[in-house]
Amino acid sequence: MKFSIKTVVGIALIGCLAQLSNKPTKADIPDETFEVLGLDREGDPAELYDALEWRYHDPEEGAGKGSHADFWDPILFSKYTNPTSFYEPPDKGKGSGRQGCVECHEKDTPGHTMAWKGSVHANLNEIRNLEASDPRFYKKEKLKKVERNLVALGLLDEEQILTEVSCMDCHVEILRTDSADHKRDLRMPDAAVCGTCHLQEFAERESERDTLNWPQEQWPAGRPSHALDYHGVVELAMWAALTEREVAEGCVSCHSTQNKCDGCHTRHTFSAAEARKPEACSTCHNGIAHNEYENYMLSKHGTIYQASGHEWDWETPLKDAYVKGGQTAPTCATCHFEFRGQYGHNVVRKTRWGFSPIPEIANNLDDGWFGQRKEAWIATCSGCHSESFARAYQNMADDAVIAGLDLQQKAHSIVESLHADTLLVGQEAKRPNPPEPLSDDAGAFFQMFIAEGNNPTAVEMEHARDCRTDLNQLYKGVMHASPGGWAYTQGWGGLVDCYARVMDADTQLRQFADLKARLSVVEESASSSLLNLDEGVKKASVSGLGGALMLMGMAGLLLPRRRENQIVEDE
Numbered sequence: 001m002k003f004s005i006k007t008v009v010g011i012a013l014i015g016c017l018a019q020l021s022n023k024p025t026k027a028d029i030p031d032e033t034f035e036v037l038g039l040d041r042e043g044d045p046a047e048l049y050d051a052l053e054w055r056y057h058d059p060e061e062g063a064g065k066g067s068h069a070d071f072w073d074p075i076l077f078s079k080y081t082n083p084t085s086f087y088e089p090p091d092k093g094k095g096s097g098r099q100g101c102v103e104c105h106e107k108d109t110p111g112h113t114m115a116w117k118g119s120v121h122a123n124l125n126e127i128r129n130l131e132a133s134d135p136r137f138y139k140k141e142k143l144k145k146v147e148r149n150l151v152a153l154g155l156l157d158e159e160q161i162l163t164e165v166s167c168m169d170c171h172v173e174i175l176r177t178d179s180a181d182h183k184r185d186l187r188m189p190d191a192a193v194c195g196t197c198h199l200q201e202f203a204e205r206e207s208e209r210d211t212l213n214w215p216q217e218q219w220p221a222g223r224p225s226h227a228l229d230y231h232g233v234v235e236l237a238m239w240a241a242l243t244e245r246e247v248a249e250g251c252v253s254c255h256s257t258q259n260k261c262d263g264c265h266t267r268h269t270f271s272a273a274e275a276r277k278p279e280a281c282s283t284c285h286n287g288i289a290h291n292e293y294e295n296y297m298l299s300k301h302g303t304i305y306q307a308s309g310h311e312w313d314w315e316t317p318l319k320d321a322y323v324k325g326g327q328t329a330p331t332c333a334t335c336h337f338e339f340r341g342q343y344g345h346n347v348v349r350k351t352r353w354g355f356s357p358i359p360e361i362a363n364n365l366d367d368g369w370f371g372q373r374k375e376a377w378i379a380t381c382s383g384c385h386s387e388s389f390a391r392a393y394q395n396m397a398d399d400a401v402i403a404g405l406d407l408q409q410k411a412h413s414i415v416e417s418l419h420a421d422t423l424l425v426g427q428e429a430k431r432p433n434p435p436e437p438l439s440d441d442a443g444a445f446f447q448m449f450i451a452e453g454n455n456p457t458a459v460e461m462e463h464a465r466d467c468r469t470d471l472n473q474l475y476k477g478v479m480h481a482s483p484g485g486w487a488y489t490q491g492w493g494g495l496v497d498c499y500a501r502v503m504d505a506d507t508q509l510r511q512f513a514d515l516k517a518r519l520s521v522v523e524e525s526a527s528s529s530l531l532n533l534d535e536g537v538k539k540a541s542v543s544g545l546g547g548a549l550m551l552m553g554m555a556g557l558l559l560p561r562r563r564e565n566q567i568v569e570d571e
Contacts, residue, residue: 028344062231068240083188093182238446304329426454470494
């Protein structure tokens, strides 16, 4: 059989395309990740997975208990927030095959079994048969990518297809066919297990370690991010020192996205549509220190979502959310997953202020690194607004954060000065050292959670809980376009209130210290006792009628006590 040149070329092109299709798409994985891992972007996906998985489980790269490991021990619940480090399979249960798992758990745990039955994992054939008109059609190609990844990893034969992702695949071993034993074989999946199939998403998430490198080392590399959120919390001395480990687990219940994927894609549905909704972010991104969800919902963006979100097609891919999905306002995902027109699981490529504003960032905003990220945000906002509006808003937001930071720093300096002058309540006699590995620190974050005698004092708590969090609320409010969140209801209004309270405490504590000093002079100079008022007042350094009245008032407080003591002695 003879072929024309055109036909031969066509066949060759088809062959090339077929070869390319056997490789996972890596367009959204930043170049920095390949450079750090020492890999070729066009290399074997198995090499990419192996490098990612090795780094992911390496204690030197942020896995495990961290540098404060000697100061805390896991509790039973810890095996769920960090399954790689602490999970222990149950003793109960017996061996079972793939179908046996489903049949047993239908009776024992029907909730998550029914969630799985309604998931994509349980209905892969439905995805495989989707028509192009279905908004979920993109998942058909995603399924092919998953299968190609498994072929590259040697877990799936070339011509083999996945029919379902069942209990065994996640909790024992992918494509395991024989019976498995709970005690011997069971595992709690971490992000690397999910990444075996979802290599693209795993690599995108892990790339946060590589794209967030602060130019003046304001934060450690890769933080703050989802990829290292557990590492970030275990490295907090405050968290390691907290003796109430059941409270500490409240922190890692959110700071566990590093360890698993169900913080966003909740078990056992693992719905992409659910994970895209703002409510999926609300579990962690709420509260006094990081009230992003509240600010979003109170913004005009959130108002539109609440009014119209039920009409949007949440199955449409993020990149088509506006044009094809009917979306008319941004959500957390459409803003934070986007970078220069691409959408992926790296959500920190535009990060500028980090988790909380600090002077080291404010003083370096003119650095090109910060400028590039600001321009990326302006580009994102310009997808709906004019470039002029977006730039004006970003400039205003930066200036508002800087103003709040200046006020917070004034309050902080006052608390530090009181601490340095040993004027805090109980500081000279009753202030215990905080538990290790903490060191005593005025107005520090740990004082929101550690209570030991007079450490913290009320003024330090005022600063740690209010001034610090009021600044964060201003920052989160202005960046999420919630006017009350940064100007009046919270934010600036709260900062002014906190500053006034700290100033009042400073005035009162210093006046009291001055009074104590003057009374000391009286006691030292008196010939008999403090109650010898005629002689004491004459020799006191307290001048004027006001000072004399103050001394007489204190004497009036002391006299009844002495009389009570005398009565007791007489009896």
